[in-house]
Amino acid sequence: MSATQEMGTARSAAETLVWSRGLLDPALREVVAELPPVMRRIAAYHFGWRDEEDRPARGGAGKAIRPALTLLCAEAVGGTAADALPAAVAVELAHNFSLLHDDVMDGDLTRRHRATAWSVFGANAAILAGDALLAAAFEVVAAAPGPAARGAVGVLSRAMLELVEGQSADMAFEERADVALAECLAMASGKTAALMGASCALGGMFGGATRERVERLRAFGEGLGLAFQLVDDLLGVWGDPAVTGKPVYSDLRNRKKSLPVVAALASGTDAGRELRTLYLAKEPLGDAELARAARLVEDAGGRAWASRRADELMTGALAELAMAAPEPPAHRELDAVARLVTRRDH
Template sequence: MVIREVTGRRPQEVLAWSRDLLEPAMRAAADSLSGTMRLIAGYHFGWWDEQGEPTDADRGKSLRPTLALLAAEAVGGDATAALPAAVAVELVHEFSLLHDDVIDGDATRRHRPTAWSVFGRNPAILAGDALLTLSFEVLATSAHPEAKEGMRILSSAVQALVDGQSLDVDFEDRVNVDLTDCLGMAHGKTAALIGCASALGALFGGGRPVQVDHLRAYGHEMGLAFQLADDLLGIWGDPAVTGKPVHSDLRNRKKSLPVVLALTSATAAGKELFELYQGDQPLSPAEAVRAAELVDQAGGRTWSQQQADDRLDRALRRLRAAHPDARAAAELSALARLATRRDH
């Protein structure tokens, strides 16, 4: 007997399938918002411009809701049963992006002006608050038997996300940040919600507790790999791909994982980078170029890629431990590899 490997759909096909399922449910949820909040949210989602006219702007990859939908299938459930979970995690993610852009002062997101730069800081913050509240309402009104447990899981992830964001902000004013601190920030700011997405999907798909736990861990480890890869993109990514200016993280003196590794490396390059990172004004373009060279010379680039690869391996081991449906497992594996590539 010939045993054929199950490969599933390509990642881009899976993401397109997820967006087709997700968008009507997201629009239905957003329609419950007030006029101004709905306008800002829809602009941020890429549905329309600042006047509310439809547009074909970049709407993001929808990674987290896709994980929720696939996790439901991985435990033998129907993806549509996990739609409330998918909508909830995407609303939380978009809430965090609205606030992040204000906190970081970023002027562009997904290749166009950020919501705060169009509508103002305070309206953008309030729109983020509205999305966060809406995420819990979506779960509460889903009539799913696991809605209460889903809200508990989501609440825990939001608390971790906020703690991680708080650490990220705190790092801006701290002279010394070590790798333990920086990894702790990544566990909260990024990995917690990605782990939550796959856990909620498995829960709403009818998974057993052990499957929910393994899929949460799969998502969490994938989230750490994703953050490491994203930090690399924040320094060396192509603006045409990232939607942000080249060296944007360095120009803002951001203490990302590759930078912190370099700063704590006790190398000549690390010491020069430390001196360059002093001050409170953005680095000039030339200084940012030099900072990127120093991070690389101090080992930050190589270390981050190695760590991303290791976390991806851990994620895939936890995925296999959940004994998932073969096609969903193949698609979750491919999606994890796509999300943690440096050139996407």
């Protein structure tokens, strides 16, 4: 237990993420160091530790929200962050597997303000590096000490199956003229919410929680994950590239059926109908068309709906967290991190 917790005071969300990163990074680096040489080099570049020439670097590695949730959920049920560290490393590896693959599938050239791994090393190499991270994730969690490890493999496996199914649906939606909002929500539940829910459940398991408390934590994570995806989709249209590290109108350029876009297309409004005509055209969208598409999504109500739905999901997620009877100050820290990630600008 940390000194902060022993004194009964909660860290701020920013302090919590720094604390989590401080625990995570040394263990994560140890795992990556054991990868085969080519995979190790690409992974180290992707995490921001090395540059294109394999020299030490200080690139951004993201907030590491999922492992932070894992560590906090272990503390919330009376365990320690150290108990849950293998699970935290595993979920971060699994998440970055998905990012490496996403960048290839989306054709994105930048992530975290630097060139994506596939654009530096090639698509095939980046895909294989992602596969290596996923294999390492299962190896880490399977080798973890304690009785939770065996069940944890199944939890992580199920989450990854849901994630790849969600990603598959996301890609398929780009080729379809009509996507129902319910379908889009189901896709996001798999693509994003499943792993975030598993991150919280794994923390509870390694913290020694009962099955009921684990399921409450999973529900908290899933609700938070769907809210997170809604915010991410909003940033994919209206986020500032200087802050997000992704190209302007990235999701619109790729004609993604993101949640605010689908809400706009299904709105039955004039703006929604105009957006459909523009969005489903065969020609690539230029800068003027992309800006127009963003305005139409907003005019059709997609932006307002996504913001409102994210708030509703957050309310439900925090209610689930409360029903897990978390111990203070971990409860307050989980609440603070949840609010931070659903009100972020990148």
